[in-house]
Amino acid sequence: MKNYDFKQVEKEMQNFWNENSIYSFDYESKNEIYSIDTPPPTVSGSLHIGHIFSYTQAEMIARFKRMQGYNVFYPFGFDDNGLPTERLVEKDEGIIAKNLPRSEFIKRCVVTSSKYEKEFKDLWQSLGFSVDWSLQYETINPMVQRISQKSFIRLLKDKKAYMKESPVLWCTECQTSIAQAELETIEKETTFNYVNFQVGEEKLLVATTRPELLYGCVCLFVNPKDDRYIKYIGKNATVPLYDYEIPVLADEKASIDKGSGVVMCATFGDSTDVEWYETHKLPYRKVILPDGTIGESVPLIGGLKVLAARKHIINLLSENGFLIDSENITHTVSVHERCGKEIEIIPSKQWYIDILTNKELFLKAADEINWYPQHMKNRYLLWVENLKWDWCISRQRYFGVPFPIWYCKNCGNVIIADEEMLPVNPIETKPGKICSCGCDEFVPETSVFDTWATSSVTPQINAKWDEENDISDMLLPMSLRTQAHEIIRTWAFYTIVKSLYHTGQIPWKDIMICGFVLAKKGEKISKSKSNSEFSPKLIIENHSADVIRYWAANSKLGSDTFFSIDELTIAKRFITKLWNASKFSISHLQDINLNAHVNLMPVDRWIIDRCTQTTMNARKFLDQYEIGPARHEIDDFFWKDLCDYYIEIVKERLYQPEIHGYEERQSAQYALYYCMLNILKLYAIYVPHITEYIYQEFFRKYENSISLHKLQWETEKSVDDEIIIFGEKLKDIITETRKYKSENALSMKTEIEEVVINTDDKFAELFKQTISDIKACCRAKNIKISVANHS
Ligand SMILES: [Zn+2]
């Protein structure tokens, strides 16, 4: 065997797998199906090391399950519509969506997303992902659009989707409504302003962080238990600068200790204002427009942006003697996760999916799903318990799945597309029927679905739900969902919602949640923060896919990990070691006869059983999706038992059969063949390229399989505990001898007089049969076995 050149070999192996469809899902197979609902990455820029970390872990599970005999369904998707893609196109091309004709902008989105999808796919392939690419989907493709629209229509007919005009979470940057799940909270510096309102002859001090909303002020609240203010309840207060009257009301949500204890309610400063607006039936006073400016009709600050308006109003309050104090504070604000802009609350007409009335159902579903790691379930439960808003699914954007509905021009009735028409874009197509009022003119809904409204049906997309080639019976519920923890509240939650609503069952049996990769302490690597020195493409080109994969299998599931290029050193050493050990073994296996009858020597029996034991232990971890601990188990066996001890012990037997015996050599050959082949099988899930290459170079001609990855792990064998203990004792003897030599400054090759082995009679016979091996390995002239007397 030549030297190992990963640049050539990895490409070669990928082509080999591809040409031979090694990873195809078999529709005809009788084997149990193992299906994976893998996250379709959003097309929003380049992939980073964090993606490699999490996707690789899931990929290893696909390989593992395949090698346990499952018929693995491992598809891949791209989430290519929605805001992330739009923002990418805007950034890449320096354009703004709303300045372009709708169709022109969508055209550019299609071009850009297919360009990135190709890059993404190339990257996954260069990592050796065992995806069945014939199962690929894109969330903007016609079939997916059809399933997504079908999902909406059925929810609408079940009264689980509805439209209403109400205050919604609004991003003034992206100019669209968003869902609670798309909020991120950040700490921000601001001022707490103490402003005097007039109540009769008295002044009432009100503390607010949003004085620009004074014109939107609809009442003041005090806590009914706050003795200082009880006398004001029911009276009217005059709004400073604007000079109109509002009532002073009582509500327990007004905090006694915060600010002055009097809080103004404006429409809308935050979600508490919305609650008050609804529970106290308050009027609406419009201040902020969807584009983030103050309405022209608002005196003093009309036309200004929010922050400029705030500054201006503070100056005016101060000049007119209303501002008593201004205190610098840090407070928590909600921002849009996609753009970082502070969220406003603005009333508008939007479509929702009812989730609040079925919280109990969603909480119960969590118990039916196996969460790995278990504690991630709490994040889900916490999120569901604290939900305050129904799921708003309409977005005032362009590149997304359209709502399959129109509104009657005459009576406003909602006209729903027939399912046979799907996918339909109501802007381009008419409903093909008339309204019950007799009118045949319609206004299309121009909003598009939230991207989660589509990605939440990935199990149905994979199963081709109610399509011609529907395989729901075969596939649902799926075996596994893999994902990152920050999208439990979105992707995991919404998928559970849709699955329960559509099929009445959970979407998948297991969910595996991966951690993040951090650049340095506490800092998440993500595309928005450019850690470009960690470009996956460069890392693969310079260090190989196997090396980065081996690194990715380092930690416990769900925990975050750190990355620096230095971290790859261990992986590189491993690749070299695996190559050298294989090369050595193969050089001694050229004349192996696998059909010959061999009487295995004790050391050979030991290493075979240790190999089996390792396989079973690794499987136990992998059944829990613990890729890291499983790898460590295999590493221990490979580095220590096999390389440090076993190969050292049998070297002489392999080299010199004329001294140590020909049958003895055959026994070593048999054990070495067994262990190397099984080591390759175990590592096949982690480093698929080098293992397949070694298999093809030598083992394939003896094994009845075209690819290493079609072989199965040997987990059905039993292990002889006694021989395992014997192996441990033998290792101790060798360690002692090595220690003795190094403490006495002797070379390991130095011959020593005698090694004395103290043992009880249980192991005496095994040691006796091993004398020649110990002699050779320890370079000892004589071995003395001293049997302890138990009686
Ligand atoms: Zn935004």
Ligand SMILES: [Zn+2]
């Ligand atoms: Zn009508």
